[in-house]
Amino acid sequence: MNKNRITGAAKEFAGATKEAIGKAVGDAKLTADGKVEKLSGKVQNAVGGLEDTLKK
Numbered sequence: 001m002n003k004n005r006i007t008g009a010a011k012e013f014a015g016a017t018k019e020a021i022g023k024a025v026g027d028a029k030l031t032a033d034g035k036v037e038k039l040s041g042k043v044q045n046a047v048g049g050l051e052d053t054l055k056k
Contacts (some may be wrong), residue, residue, distance in 0.1 A: 001048075001052070002048050002051055002052055003048070004044050004045070004047050004051060005044075005045050005048030005049060005052070006048075007041075007044055007048075008042065008043070008044030008045030008046070008047070008048055009041065009045055010039045010041070011037055011038070011040055011041025011044060012038050012041030012045065012056055014037055014041070015033075015034045015035065015036070015037030015038025015039070015040070015041055015042070016034065016038050017032055017034070018031075018034030018037060019031050019034030019038060020031055020034070021034075022034055034036030034037055
């Protein structure tokens, strides 16, 4: 497991949290920011997975 996978997973979690809080309080900007951060984390996690696969 490399650094990109760990950081990506953390971003996914933080984004999902922001999205949930945004929905709970009715803050559209916070919800959108959470979705963007979650997607960014998924991409970074995928890049890390690809790097792991290429190293083997």
